Amino acid sequence: MGVLIQHGTVVHATGAVKADVLLEGESIAAVGLGLEAAGHSVVDATGLLVMPGGIDVHTHLDMPFGGTVSADDYRTGTIAAAVGGTTTVIDFALQAKGHSMREALDIWLAKSRGKACIDYSLHMAITDLGPGDGHSGLKEMEEMVSEGISSFKLFMAYPNVLMIDDGLMFRVMQKAGALNALCCIHAENGSAIDIVVEQMVAEGKTAPHYHALSRSTKAEAEATHRSIALAEMAGATVYIVHLSNEDALRELKHAQERGLRAIAETCTQYLVLSIEEQMPGKSWEEAKYVFTPPLREKKNQEPLWGALEDGSLAVVSTDHCPFRFADQKSLGKDDFRKIPNGGPGVENRLQILWHFGVNSGRITPERFVELSCTAPARIFGMANKGEIAVGKDADVLLWDPAKDYTISAATQCMATDYSMFEGWTVKGNVKHVFSRGELVVEDGTWVGETGRGRFVKRKANAGGYA
Ligand code: URP
Ligand code: ZN
Ligand code: ZN
Numbered sequence: 001m002g003v004l005i006q007h008g009t010v011v012h013a014t015g016a017v018k019a020d021v022l023l024e025g026e027s028i029a030a031v032g033l034g035l036e037a038a039g040h041s042v043v044d045a046t047g048l049l050v051m052p053g054g055i056d057v058h059t060h061l062d063m064p065f066g067g068t069v070s071a072d073d074y075r076t077g078t079i080a081a082a083v084g085g086t087t088t089v090i091d092f093a094l095q096a097k098g099h100s101m102r103e104a105l106d107i108w109l110a111k112s113r114g115k116a117c118i119d120y121s122l123h124m125a126i127t128d129l130g131p132g133d134g135h136s137g138l139k140e141m142e143e144m145v146s147e148g149i150s151s152f153k154l155f156m157a158y159p160n161v162l163m164i165d166d167g168l169m170f171r172v173m174q175k176a177g178a179l180n181a182l183c184c185i186h187a188e189n190g191s192a193i194d195i196v197v198e199q200m201v202a203e204g205k206t207a208p209h210y211h212a213l214s215r216s217t218k219a220e221a222e223a224t225h226r227s228i229a230l231a232e233m234a235g236a237t238v239y240i241v242h243l244s245n246e247d248a249l250r251e252l253k254h255a256q257e258r259g260l261r262a263i264a265e266t267c268t269q270y271l272v273l274s275i276e277e278q279m280p281g282k283s284w285e286e287a288k289y290v291f292t293p294p295l296r297e298k299k300n301q302e303p304l305w306g307a308l309e310d311g312s313l314a315v316v317s318t319d320h321c322p323f324r325f326a327d328q329k330s331l332g333k334d335d336f337r338k339i340p341n342g343g344p345g346v347e348n349r350l351q352i353l354w355h356f357g358v359n360s361g362r363i364t365p366e367r368f369v370e371l372s373c374t375a376p377a378r379i380f381g382m383a384n385k386g387e388i389a390v391g392k393d394a395d396v397l398l399w400d401p402a403k404d405y406t407i408s409a410a411t412q413c414m415a416t417d418y419s420m421f422e423g424w425t426v427k428g429n430v431k432h433v434f435s436r437g438e439l440v441v442e443d444g445t446w447v448g449e450t451g452r453g454r455f456v457k458r459k460a461n462a463g464g465y466a
């Protein structure tokens with residue numbers, strides 16, 4: 001007996017059609033009009049949109065940062081994702097300097113074991129290739145790829161913690177190019193930013209607002225340009241994470257016009273929040289919006305939306321990296337350098353993208369599907385995910401485009417004591433979610449079992465170019 005989703009409108013990245021969808025076991029068994037209902041349990045999707053479950057390729061669950069650990073673990077973080085319509089996340093395993101990638105992988109798999117509630121995968125953040133010529137680290141990259149970790153993260157920011165130099169970045173890119181693996185880049189010039197940060201603190205500028213002012217759009221644009229140039233030399237495909245502003249976007253577009261393999265995402269927060277509105281420099285509350293790259297001036301939002309429309313930006317993710325305001329953000333009460341960087345967003349990604357993207361006419365429902373699930377699956381090598389099609393995993397989202405929903409920390413599943421979108425009312429929300437054929441969210445409420453999520457092994461396909 002399967003589950004027959006009847007009378008809905010199926011939205012693919014390429015078009016929307018009236019069709020029923022039959023889920024059998026963990027897969028989609030049929031898509032078509034008037035499928036036979038006998039022997040199946042029927043879900044009435046009249047008035048609803050039937051879409052592939054969202055894929056958020058940028059989360060940080062249970063991650064140590066700045067002397068604390070991000071507030072959502074794999075249980076709360078993946079439940080929040082599912083309630084927000086996301087059925088797969090790709091999180092980051094962080095290699096500690098002086099330690100192996102294998103150790104990082106083991107640590108992150110242990111964090112997820114028995115806790116992950118939806119399917120998940122990992123990027124490996126490389127900070128060290130080992131002694132000498134880096135032979136041992138490069139060999140480990142091969143092992144990672146053979147185990148389904150087909151993307152590597154490189155930080156050009158956070159000196160002395162995660163930042164790598166250009167030489168290490170170049171070596172990783174050469175190897176990644178040879179392996180068809182993807183290089184995910186946090187593009188900010190960390191060295192220059194650190195100098196500005198120290199100068200601001202010396203002038204007594206320690207409030208959260210100065211975190212944003214210390215990290216200019218030029219520092220992001222420079223690193224975006226440099227990483228793309230090095231990738232071109234190395235023969236690698238780059239994926240710029242959390243691209244936040246028009247200066248960086250210009251570098252991306254130049255590279256794409258030259259035919260380079262440069263892909264990029266932006267995150268929900270950069271599309272709808274701004275330094276003028278959320279971080280005007282008036283209060284400590286602004287620590288809620290301290291993340292990196294920081295919020296930008298409002299004038300950057302339209303170019304980002306335009307790039308989502310014209311295809312130069314390929315993905316919308318969240319960079320979900322939650323810290324509680326009361327006892328975690330407060331570590332930096334007197335010094336913005338000590339505020340843990342990151343914000344909670346995995347639960348709200350589809351609501352925000354739908355309300356401000358689709359309802360406003362900036363993007364079509366098809367483009368919404370492409371940006372939030374089909375492109376992420378293709379770029380990150382998850383062949384079974386990201387589409388409503390026969391044989392694919394039955395990760396299915398039933399979306400009610402007419403439903404009004406007011407976002408609030410009081411009702412969210414994320415473990416933070418605040419929401420970045422507190423009190424905002426959006427139109428369009430999750431109704432039901434199936435994960436590999438199992439109903440895990442019913443009428444907006446998590447009903448699945450803890451620990452049911454599975455690790456997804458990903459193919460190395462050079463971001464879809466191979
Ligand atoms: O502020 C952020 N984004 N924290 C998470 C780490 C990163 O840079 O993505
Ligand atoms: Zn070690
Ligand atoms: Zn980052």
Ligand code: ZN
Nearest residue numbers: 058060319321
């Ligand atoms: Zn991040």
